[in-house]
Amino acid sequence: MANKFVRWLCCNCCSELSLEYCERTRGVARELLKAISESLGLKPFYIEKVMNLDNSYQMFNANFYPPCPQPELAMGLPPHSDHGLLSLVTHNGIGGFQLQHNGMWVNVNAIPNSFLVNIADQLEVLSNGKYKSILHRAVVNKKVTRISLVMTNGPSLDKIVNPAPELVNNGIDQPAYHGITYKEYFQWQQSNSLDGKGILDRIRI
Numbered sequence: 001m002a003n004k005f006v007r008w009l010c011c012n013c014c015s016e017l018s019l020e021y022c023e024r025t026r027g028v029a030r031e032l033l034k035a036i037s038e039s040l041g042l043k044p045f046y047i048e049k050v051m052n053l054d055n056s057y058q059m060f061n062a063n064f065y066p067p068c069p070q071p072e073l074a075m076g077l078p079p080h081s082d083h084g085l086l087s088l089v090t091h092n093g094i095g096g097f098q099l100q101h102n103g104m105w106v107n108v109n110a111i112p113n114s115f116l117v118n119i120a121d122q123l124e125v126l127s128n129g130k131y132k133s134i135l136h137r138a139v140v141n142k143k144v145t146r147i148s149l150v151m152t153n154g155p156s157l158d159k160i161v162n163p164a165p166e167l168v169n170n171g172i173d174q175p176a177y178h179g180i181t182y183k184e185y186f187q188w189q190q191s192n193s194l195d196g197k198g199i200l201d202r203i204r205i
């Protein structure tokens with residue numbers, strides 16, 4: 001993925017910086033996924049191995065939200081969940097990220113110089129719903145420009161993501177999602193307008 005990434009960028013200095021950002025955030029995501037594996041009662045490297053994270057697909061979004069004269073009539077980014085396993089979000093210190101909790105939109109004012117970590121759809125599928133992908137959106141404001149950088153870390157594109165057999169072959173839980181390749185899932189999400197958790201609903205059993 002790294003080589004493809006470099007080609008999109010405008011100059012050598014940007015590409016080096018972005019490549020380093022891509023590699024380092026990939027490392028952070030892998031560490032978090034080790035802890036998440038353990039929290040599910042699986043071996044620390046379970047997710048890393050079954051999702052083939054050596055070939056992890058990363059997508060880097062830079063979002064630019066200029067001031068809006070009527071923010072109550074506009075939406076920066078509509079409600080959605082992210083398609084990968086984990087997304088790492090950072091921004092220029094201006095609030096605007098909201099997540100849905102108990103049916104209410106809640107402002108998330110991340111601590112400066114920190115990452116906001118979103119659970120994304122592939123982790124919901126793999127964990128058979130034990131982790132839920134987070135429904136979120138971005139709102140705009142009248143006064144200042146907001147910028148956010150979002151690195152979505154996914155499995156390898158050719159991986160068929162299923163609920164982990166260890167979590168469903170226990171005589172209690174049934175698989176709650178159909179398996180499809182991450183590539184197919186990702187393409188569905190990219191070719192449809194953002195619509196809550198509508199794409200995940202398509203593979204829910």
Ligand SMILES: O=C(O)CCC(=O)C(=O)O
Binds near residue numbers: 063096097137150
């Ligand atoms: O701008 C934000 O804070 C969120 C952006 C986002 O959710 C995304 O790019 O997927």
Ligand SMILES: [Fe+2]
Binds near residue numbers: 080082136150
């Ligand atoms: Fe998002």
